Amino acid sequence: MRLIIVGAGAIGCTLAALLAMSGQAVTLLARGDTLDAVRRDGVRLTRIDGTHQVPVQVTGVPDGLGPQDAIFICTKAHSLGDVLPGLAPLIGPETCVVPMVNGVPWWYFQGVSGRLQGRAIEAVDPGGGLLAMLPWQQVLGAVVLITAERTAPGTVHSTNPLLLVLGEPDHTEHPRTHRLAAVLRAAGIDARVSTAIRDNVWTKVIANLTSNPLSVVTGATLDRLYSDPDIVPLVRKILHEALQVAAAYGARFPVDLQSFLAQGAGMGAVRTSMLQDFDQGRPLELAAIGDAIIELAALQGIDMPVTKDVIALARFRSKAARACASSPHASTTPIRVSQREAHA
Template sequence: MTRNITRVCIAGAGAIGCALAARLASVPGLSLSMLARGDTLTAIAAGGVHLTDLDGEHQGWPQVSADPAGLGPQQLIFICTKAQALPAILRTLQPAIAADTVVVPIVNGVPWWYFKGLGHSDEASRLQSIDPLGELERLLPEQHVLGAVTFMTAQTQRPGRVISTNPHLITLGEINNQPSERLEQVRQLIAAAGIEARATDSIRDPLWTKIIANLTSNPLSVVSGATLEQLYADPQLAPLVRAILDETLLTAAAYGARIRFNPPTFMQLGAGMGAVKTSMLQDYEAGRPLELATIGEAVVELAERIGLPMPMTRHTLALTRFIAALRHNDTASP
């Protein structure tokens, strides 16, 4: 990407997608569009997107559509969907992906591109818990992908309107760990929107930090109904969180990740996030599918590859699947 970024699409209009859109709307000269559907599409078309965060109020009116074909090819696409929606959204996005389009997946958990860009064979680089048939890598070849790790929390108040009570941070990196012009261009664009943006030559290091944050909080929040503050500070829950933390740290270290915190500091930071519900708990309460494959099962798969058992993590994931299945059966009953 050698020209200025002017055509940007956000695919997904949930809490993070709307927060990002509301911030990017302030960047001069940007043609901003969003993919949405149903009531959310109607709400954004009528009233735009609105974010309340630590800096105040932010509003924008992106072009919104359910069909990317009418938006034309994009220079930059942020995918802000749940992991299980990736195959469908990537199939939909094909008309918007040109030869030089950069795609930034903002998705929780272990990404399907984890082993891409590092010289592994296709079979060795494919995670069975995420992309067993290789559909994601066919729909989005690795040269389009710019890695991202997003530390943003947001909650939807109503379609198109979200609130965030914590600072925003996005770390970007090429999946082959090399510097690039497009990496710096995307970083500058995000920074221009008032979001702290960092570039790294080792994107998997902050990725593991986010994986650890997700895995220690999301599944157990469904089991317990607890907020982040309760998970990391309550005397009944904190020991369970710490056990999952220790197991995941060991797995991360086995894959060469450099984690820049110690466990007590991590627990304190988690408690300091306040009375915030995890995204998985919000999904569970709304009756939506849970991101257990990327947040939990992929980490267990990585651990299995190197002979690590992760017993507390496995038990917690099993309880979460059981509780989610009960909820599904209850809602499916006549």
């Protein structure tokens, strides 16, 4: 298959390295320091079995590559509107576009019947711009259950098991889905095919919602978010609000509360992608992970007061940190506090 990965962050580099190691022809679309680093050294991927230095074909522009069989878009959800138009040279009539992004996907109301059929989700697709750029029939739903952290340009650390669920937006079976899943399995990724991809979307959305914004507010890693007695009550409240919305859309959530908390804590001292973005001063995916779910809740007449408050706090912290970093008076000297001040 002709495969290209758009976005050379933690997930994109992990996927590119694994596919290349399996012998699959794959191209990584990157830019800046990452483009230079991968051209020079390949992708440096640390897995549980050690560190691999993997040569990967990389380019900074999509021109000249021609239509691809599949395009994995591994950018942030809020970047899709900027990224998708530039991929036109790669998209032919049979090209499958796989958005590997967090949160509620822009195609959620496509390919299904009901009163909301064909509707755009304003939080992730204002005015339906993404829907207008690409027919939903060329989109393949993906739920990414991969933890990875970019430690330097072209350098990634990912030691947990890798799971990727693929499914058609109209919940049918299609040969392309099984073919792509087979390629991913050959690369060591547990790739599964779902005929009810929205159930899988909700499972991941709820995991994101109960962890990402709270990680920005608290600074906690996954093990602490799902086990600390001061944080778990908040997690439970957000979880119950989200489950009510998921149920309103007919989604099935296959995990009970205690198992959900145990699985989250069992991920270890992993910093969420949103916490990584916060630490690097990058924009947060609050629209896709938070605002879109609140929008879906409002369409069903459901309120999410705790979720709204936590998202507002995360957004405030992000704005304040970025404003401080851009201030001409910002100091790079660490602030030292006394024991009394630390407990105040």
